[in-house]
Amino acid sequence: MHADAEHALTAFFDQLKVEVRASEHTIKSYQRDIRHLIRYCTDKAIDRWIDLKQSDIRAHIASRHRRGISSKSLQRELSAIRSFYNFLLKNRLADNNPAQYVKAPKQSRKLPKTLDVDQISGLLEAGTSSILEMRDVAMFELFYSSGLRLSEMTALNLTDIDLPDRSLIVRAGKGGKSRLLPMGGKAVDALEKWLTQRLKMTAAAEPALFVSSRGTRLGQRSVQLRLEQWCQKKGIAEHLHPHMLRHSFASHLLESSQDLRAVQELLGHSNISTTQIYTHLDFQHLAEVYDKAHPRAKKKSE
CATH class of the missing domain: 1.10.150.130 (Tyrosine recombinase, N-terminal domain)
Structure with a gap:
């Protein structure tokens, strides 16, 4: 230079x-x-x-x-x-900025990791041996049943769930938006078991649905650690985080229903393009089935 x-x-x-x-x-x-x-x-x-x-x-x-x-x-x-x-x-050492309107190539979006239905069953039907594990299974069931974000799970209060109606309300989702969600039968059963034990761990005035052993609202990091401990105890080799249960919820629901708009509403996505990433997961599954099953799909042997 x-x-x-x-x-x-x-x-x-x-x-x-x-x-x-x-x-x-x-x-x-x-x-x-x-x-x-x-x-x-x-x-x-x-x-x-x-x-x-x-x-x-x-x-x-x-x-x-x-x-x-x-x-x-x-x-x-x-x-x-x-x-x-x-x-x-x-400093008047140049008359224009040549980088002003140059953009970097777009990063290819990584597909979220999901569990298959058998893996979900193995995770959620492993059996509990303590009050804390009853609470944990209720949380894990709710993640998969309703597709909640971690922050939404820990923010839930007792008044946000309606067991007879099998529904819950997220009052402050992403962007401050609220949404009403259904709960599956397995999640309702797990919640009922947890609620019979919850008062043994906290004061009646505590509004949080999920509380720690100290009787206060359970934090996000604690939920992550409890899922890791659950996997280790049950011999599950897969490294799981709560969001994988949300991803699995979305992928399985879209695979069965093919209703992208409904899945968007349930996940609380403001833009459908965010939800569309799960269509790629669904296509991957279909492609694998095709490759295995279609008589003209298999490559010729060398």
Whole structure:
């Protein structure tokens, strides 16, 4: 790079350190990201920052993407380049920001992990040996029965469930939205067993549906730990977290009903595109069945 370009870069990092008071981690990240851009400039014989065009930034990011750099990392690199060029513009060392409208490639969405019906049965029908385990099974049944988020589960109060009607109300879902949900028979049975023991653990004035051994509302981290302990005790090798039960609820319901809108409502998704990820899971299942069953689907033996 030209000496003036080097001086501009040094001034930029000095400004980050002295004026902006950026953390050492941020400065090192910016330095690393700009170094990648410098390599591109060297390869293309570009020695002044003012000579970089939008097409160059786009080509640089595309090259990094082809090397397997994640979308998240590329977004960070673009942010560093934009910040640098904003500094250059402010100091009249550039007349435009070539990274301004360049976007990183979209990250491919990871499909959520789910359990099959037999795995769910093995998890929920393993038997209980204490009051705490009765509470835990009631929670796990409710996760799978109604597709609750972890935060929604721990926020439930006694007044939010209607056992005779087999329904519950989520009063503060994501985005502050409430929704009425059905409960399955297995979940109702598990809740009835838990409620016969609940008062042994807490005062009558405690509103929370699920309480800890101290008699207070059960926290989200405690629910996660209890599910891990349950799996270890029952010899379940799969590493589970509560959201996997919600994912399994959505996948199994969509597989059986094919009603995307209904599943969207039950999950409390504001945008149906969020729910559509489960259609990919359903297609994977159908594709596996097809490959195994269709006489013309099997590959020829070598």
